[in-house]
Amino acid sequence: MNYRQMAGRSGRRGFDLRGNIVFTGVRRDKIQRLLNSELPSLAGNLLLTSTVALRMLVKHASITTSHEAEVKGQAKKVDGFIDK
Helix, strand or coil: CCCCCCCCCCCCCCCCCCCCCCCCCCCHHHHHHHHHCCCCCCCCCCCCCHHHHHHHHHHHHHCCCHHHHHHHHHHHHHHHHCCC
């Protein structure tokens, strides 16, 4: 049985493939209609263009780990002590 939720989540994202739904304040005939109705097909809106792909690559390349940032910070401190 499939049910399209209007809000919230049934189950834990990334852990559960299925969840439980509790209907409150909904008439039994409406619940039957919801459970027996056809689901519309869903499609995403992400338009992946070359510009978007390049921006994502640049953003990814600019992200440094905390260890990399620490190493760069240490290098800057050492450069201040050395005469060039």
